[in-house]
Amino acid sequence: MLLIGMFDSPFVRRVAVSLKRLSIPFEHANWSVGADHTRIRQYSPLGRVPTLVLDDGMALTDSSAILDHLDSVVGSARALVPVSGTPRRDVMQLIALAVGAAEKGREQIYERVFRPAEKRHEPYLDRCRTQMHGALEEIERWRASHAGIWITGERLTQADITITCCWTFLVDALALESSRYNMLAALAERCEALSEFAATRARWSPPRS
Numbered sequence: 001m002l003l004i005g006m007f008d009s010p011f012v013r014r015v016a017v018s019l020k021r022l023s024i025p026f027e028h029a030n031w032s033v034g035a036d037h038t039r040i041r042q043y044s045p046l047g048r049v050p051t052l053v054l055d056d057g058m059a060l061t062d063s064s065a066i067l068d069h070l071d072s073v074v075g076s077a078r079a080l081v082p083v084s085g086t087p088r089r090d091v092m093q094l095i096a097l098a099v100g101a102a103e104k105g106r107e108q109i110y111e112r113v114f115r116p117a118e119k120r121h122e123p124y125l126d127r128c129r130t131q132m133h134g135a136l137e138e139i140e141r142w143r144a145s146h147a148g149i150w151i152t153g154e155r156l157t158q159a160d161i162t163i164t165c166c167w168t169f170l171v172d173a174l175a176l177e178s179s180r181y182n183m184l185a186a187l188a189e190r191c192e193a194l195s196e197f198a199a200t201r202a203r204w205s206p207p208r209s
């Protein structure tokens, strides 16, 4: 199995952390969406990472599709997203908020990296910032009223993994003020101390256009 993409991407990293958490061995192609775009497109017609090339040659794109596949491979008892009911609903909702915040962070970066300065549109950047903070505030509110070890209780789930990968990315790439989100920052710190997170921590650097 080959995971394509750099670990400074929250989408790639949440797949890498999940693979390690589930003890699924993989090789890593540390390719950048900037410099290695042509190489990436040989596996991902979208030209996006993460892409996971399976042992039978099938290349899966999009972290959600990849993570869904991994959960189905390991079975319901080990799956990182609960299989049904309120636990599944809550985990999926928290993941959607965290991924949404990271996407709005990514948009802000791409506006800087891929668009010439004279073509940048400040109202769009403002809109992205507002949406990003809206999602983070909602996760912070959730955490304030759910005091388990992990965000949905006593078991670490994909919500913890995704929130942490997205949070760390936003702090690193956009210098987000962690004091604004104390609960979220504390959860991320707890996750980052685990070996699968430590093994996938990468210094963030902007893609080259």
Ligand SMILES: N[C@@H](CCC(=O)N[C@@H](CS)C(=O)NCC(=O)O)C(=O)O
Binding pocket: 009, 010, 011, 033, 047, 048, 049, 050, 061, 062, 063, 064, 106
């Ligand atoms: N929804 C996708 C988002 C992945 C994504 O945005 N990846 C970025 C890197 S952080 C990428 O491939 N960007 C290149 C591009 O879209 O041109 C997922 O969850 O996998």
